[in-house]
Amino acid sequence: MTVIAHISDLHISRADFDEEIFMQAVAEINQLQPDMIILTGDLTNNGYYKEFEQATRYLSLFEAPLFAIPGNHDSRNLGYQTFEELIGERSWKLTLGDKFTVIGLDSSSPDESRGHIGTPQHMWLEHQLDECVIQENFAIVALHHHVVSIPQTGRERNVLSDAGDILKTLTTHEVDLVLSGHKHVPNIWKINNTLVVNAGSLCSCKLRGKNKNSYNVYNITDSDIEIFLNTVGGEKMLFGKYSRNSL
Numbered sequence: 001m002t003v004i005a006h007i008s009d010l011h012i013s014r015a016d017f018d019e020e021i022f023m024q025a026v027a028e029i030n031q032l033q034p035d036m037i038i039l040t041g042d043l044t045n046n047g048y049y050k051e052f053e054q055a056t057r058y059l060s061l062f063e064a065p066l067f068a069i070p071g072n073h074d075s076r077n078l079g080y081q082t083f084e085e086l087i088g089e090r091s092w093k094l095t096l097g098d099k100f101t102v103i104g105l106d107s108s109s110p111d112e113s114r115g116h117i118g119t120p121q122h123m124w125l126e127h128q129l130d131e132c133v134i135q136e137n138f139a140i141v142a143l144h145h146h147v148v149s150i151p152q153t154g155r156e157r158n159v160l161s162d163a164g165d166i167l168k169t170l171t172t173h174e175v176d177l178v179l180s181g182h183k184h185v186p187n188i189w190k191i192n193n194t195l196v197v198n199a200g201s202l203c204s205c206k207l208r209g210k211n212k213n214s215y216n217v218y219n220i221t222d223s224d225i226e227i228f229l230n231t232v233g234g235e236k237m238l239f240g241k242y243s244r245n246s247l
Helices: 019-032 049-059 080-085 119-135 163-172
Strands: 002-007 036-038 066-069 092-095 100-104 137-140 177-180 189-191 193-196 216-220 224-230 236-243
Touching: 002 019, 002 177, 036 100, 036 137, 036 177, 049 080, 049 193, 066 092, 066 100, 100 119, 119 137, 119 163, 193 224
Parallel strands: 002 036, 036 066, 100 137, 137 177, 177 193
Antiparallel strands: 002 216, 092 100, 189 193, 216 224, 224 236
16 A cells, blocks of 8 residues: 655745644654655745745654645745755656656746646646556646635635646546645545545645644555545544546
8 A cells, every 4th residue: 555645835934834733743644654745835935045944944854755846835036946956846757666656746936826837847747647648557646736626715816827738638647646735725526537636734824714734645555545634633534535547
């Protein structure tokens, strides 16, 4: 079984980051011993260099390999450059074993809230997903901005500007999991054979209504995908269970 922890929207800053909640989340996730952690953006609140320096220190507390992509807040104030210097590449591909591929996309634009993938990155994504289809790999695509609207988040303004084209690529290639954040509200959509899963905010104070800080955990076996919604310091619930595409 492959175990993946999905965290998002830390918003590290003086005002909007809850360090106590973050440390509790670190302890819980380290105890889970996941194979990897995927962080879908907004590590920082303003993209300041000092916030990224703080982020590197905080993220080093996780024991599992962690892979992050930037969010719109990370690309403010030249943060898109700082991300590459202190965190890593803004888009990437990695593999777990021979049959497991994870692709990270940068959907952010400097000093803008909206999301956009763009033609060059889209073409690169299609090439990588073509290989996944040929090799019959389990495929995960992670990006900050959601490709479909999330319920209970108010007026929709920040779905990807090229969401239709990206969604078509994801679903026609039968990507198993599409992971995102941005809205701070956990949610699952199933579109054709693709699960589109949103994570809540791990440790920021920016929460809607009665939502609490949370993260997702994916237990992936040869037959099933189990998705758990974990409230930091609270309950763990089965969010959804689905059969693998290959069956």
